[in-house]
Amino acid sequence: MYPAPFLYHRPSGLHQALELLSRHKTDGVILAGGQSLVPRMNLRQETPKNVVDLNRIADLSTLAVVDDVLEIGAMVRHQSLCWDAEVSGLSLPSGFAQLLGRMAGAIGNLPIRLRGTIGGSLANASPKAQWALLSLLLDADIVIENAGGARCERYAEFLNRDGRTTLKPGDMITRVKIKVPSAHWRYGFAQLAPQQNRPTSAFALAAVTLQDACVRDCRIAVGACTPVPCRLQALEDWLSGRPASVDGGNDLADVAKAAVRQQAFDLEPYLEHLAAVAITRAVAQALGH
Amino acid sequence: MEDTELHTVSFKLNGHVQVLQVAPRRSLTHVLDQECGMKSARVGCGQGDCGSCTVSVDGVPIRGCLLFAVQADGADIRTAEALADPAMLAAIRKAFKKHRAIQCGYCTPGFMILAEYILRNALPLDQAVQTLSANLCRCTGYSPIVSAVTELLALRAENGCGP
């Protein structure tokens, strides 16, 4: 349980970091919070020869709203988004700010959240990552830079269906940009685990706006039980226009299950069931049941 | 490749500056234990799961097994041997002992670090329990640990500040 030897680099600026990554394209790796990378290195599942530590690059830890877009630096720690002190200055709509806090708070445990970063989580692209679910649902833009320049990718394009990202050697996620949703949006987030505080077995995120007590806009995504998080178009269509009092009961669960099935991941019945439960809960929450 | 490249690292450990030469791959826990003689620095899993390695870095509890010692350059590190506030340390020890929150004691330093964070931030009880769930104990069944922290929080509330 000891990592293989490596050379350690601690750039103090972004430019220097990108240079290093470009120089060590074949055998270099980014060290962000280390909460996924280091466990793997400890098991020697990963044996990079060069490790580029981003923890001293102050520019990557900024959290700001620019032109109605929430920009989260790649090195922003999960726990920062749980802390009022850090989030309240951004004057985000309260429901949205709360959602960020709740999803961040659902990650692992405190020491993990205090180190782990959003950039690391997105790059790591675990199917059980809360940030992946959020990024998908809110069409986050991932800003990726390398020594050659920068690009910006919609999350849905950034993550392939096979669970791999478009990141290439030398690439670094520098920021995540999320258009701040209007204050009308209401959210529901449900996470299921066999026991509390354990890796989740299914989670779902729902966002709705209401008009005349009916659902107007609606976005629903499910994950953890699927290889990648996915939007459930069929369910969104079904829910749109329905009264907000729509019964969170059997109908919804059935439609949810069918929508999940449509994704053709060929889930075992238990996981399908869990997906439906998570979705039903998230939707009910968003609708204020 | 060998550990030819050594880095000079300096950090404050329990209030005293330490300057060490370390190879990048040595974990903070390993260095605290083997080089600095901190017997509270313990590995239970090396995967971030168990919390035996929990130490306070710049005032927050982190997993020492997932931090390379080189990364701790310039940090302010506290271990269970000497928490920042001696009165709080004494209170934690007393409560842990009183509530039988220790059996084999392997997990104890990690829980003490969490307890200190909980107390310093006066977390509400439900959050305190959630926070304690970061670490594993295989002996006590936890409820003695939770009772100890509950009492410490109550004391803190009574005194208006640190116990």
Next chain:
Amino acid sequence: MIGRSVDRLEDDDLLRANTRFVGSLAFEDMLHMHVVRSPYAHARLKTVIVDKAAMAPGVIAVWVGNDIRDLSPIGFRRVPDRDLLQYRQRLMALEELRYVGEPVAIVLATDPYLAEDAGRLVAIDAEILPPVLDCEPRPDSRSEPLLRGRNEIARIEKGYGDIEAAFAAADHKISISCQIARQTAVPLETRGAIAVPHAHAAGFDLYGAAKVPHANRQELAKILSLDIDSVVLREGHAGGGFGVRGELYPEDVLVAFAALRLGRPVKWIEDRSEHFLAINHSRDQMIHLDAAVSEGGVIAGLHARLATDQGAYLRTHEIKVSDLSCAFLPGPYRIPAYRATATVHLTNKTPCGTYRAPGRFEATFAMERMIDAIAAALALDPVEVRRRNLISAAEMPFERKIEATGKRVVYDSGDYRQTLETAIEAFDLPELRRAAEERRREGECVGIGVAMFVEKTDTALHETVRLELASDGKIEIVTGTSSLGQGMETALTQIAADGLGLPMDAFRLVRGQTDRIAQSGGTFASRTTLMAGSAIHEASRIFRQKLIEVSAALYGVTTGEVTVHGEGCCIDGRSLNLLQLRAALDTAAPDTQLVAEADFSSGAMACPYGVHIAQVKVDPDDLSVMVEKYHIAYEIGRAVNPDLVRAQLLGGAVQGIGGALMEEISFSADGQPLTISFAHYVTPRTVDVPAFDILVLEDWPSPTNPLGLKGAGEGGINAAGAAVAAAVEDAFGATIAPRRLPITPKSLFDLLARTDSAHTRASWPARQGSATEWDSHFRNAADDTSSFCRGINPAR
């Protein structure tokens, strides 16, 4: 002192990290060992190529199985059958690899990181074979049995009474099939060992010892052909044991071998993923029960068939766990006729050994599930069925007429019925049930489960202790038993203080140092307080007498003028503390030793017992189970330190809840372990812990020892699986009967799906032994195949 919940003597050191866990120990010139392990579940080993590793930086030596061919495998502590010796595990593999994790090579290097680097350079050339992963290879699988014909290596038969007659005469025959998954203890500290060779003679000190240092010393000396006195085991602190730590494992012998060969201290620290592959696993039993039952729910006969998946080899505990399951399955019930057959099977998995309440956690689960099945089938109250079958106080001591690991099973004392009623009243079972029912009516899924059990406190080996006045005036209590976190230093010191009438700080406990005491049985099966405590009790009587005599001689008074008093003694009205006495002795009669040694042995085991009542809440949607409340009534005979007893019960129960709901070691179809970290092997955390109510009863002191003690270590875990399963069953209004542990949300989902889809819903009773749960080989072995598919079978 006995009976008081004094603070633990251990805590100050633990709270100050003033500790001697093996991981933090270091010696000059020390080398580090890394073990290269089999990546295959089953393979023919052709060659192990070590050249590259041997040349790697820092490497001093690399050895493979062939290099230590002469060293015999680790023996059994008890040899039930010489035939079984062939299944012992070699220290390192020779021709065949039989499980993922089996040691193949060791690398010795100057640094643990370098040792692991070099370990990666060892190449294993092997021909992969299909693994055996079930108790009996299925005819349709690719598996080829490990052994010719079949992989059953042992069969245990126990029984008494006329079982055929019981079934022939029974009103009902009720059958259930239970299964307990593979689990293990996972103490928070992994294993570790440091061997330090002696400078001037062949021999070594081994640090990191625990549990049974004396037995391990003997075995190490035997394997390494050393004089027993040249092997010294040293226990420091140990981060939890629970049965798995402290057994002699290949790594312990390998560090010693390497240290002797290289003449340098050698350290090995197990890492967690290694731990999951290398340390003893446990449980992994299937138990099928047929009961012959009267209309009133009285069991006339019980027929048990067990199958244990033992893993790849037999380790120190050989087939003991299966034996214990058979012996303790009848529990607190009379059961006039009983027959048990256990088969032990080798598979391509990590070998199994004991884990807290070995054999009993499993047996209690099956037996209590049977009682609940009888209650359901006959529409009786499960508590009433228990009452009707309990052994009565008048029958004590109760001779079970079978043996457990070669010793007669005799329940020493108790009134099971009384304890049951005490628990019902103290915890207000009727109210618990009423409240649960009300919540169920309101749509919640809440249930109450009751389980009873009998534990055993092992007294098989004798135990020697010595009290000795040390030069600093402290009385040393020297014992070979072991501290694994249970608080034995405190409890044993209390007994000594009580015996001598001196304060606790007059003593210092010395434990786990084989050069300080000639004999010890060790620490297992909850025996320490009883065995070492009884010996201390006797030793302190002798010591007291000697103290008086020596003091009298020293001051030229009669013994009648000396009393043991205050901090030492009172001689003719003059108080003298022990340090003063020591000093006086040193001047006047420097050769005087104040030493008392006593040995305790007991023919009979002590049998603590108790009642567990669990209240669970199941989330009807995601099917996660939360234990809300947990009650334990435990008859301990006499509690030396009631808080320590409670702590054992609580900690054990939480571990048992893990076993009931979460913990399972599983393997892929090609035998790769899927459970190699805490992320996969889910154990309880703070958020899973129920409210506890624990009643420590001292109504029935054990007649087997002078203090009336019974053990405390295993009563918390023993019935946890049974109580939680019963509560889950109750939560679902008995529409399902969980008979496999752990009860995970997925397993509940599958159970419910089966219940829903099946026509069985209509046919009464709902609960029955489901043949599908059961491995096919029992069906073949069954005398009456049809009975498996029917819950109730009027025999007449």
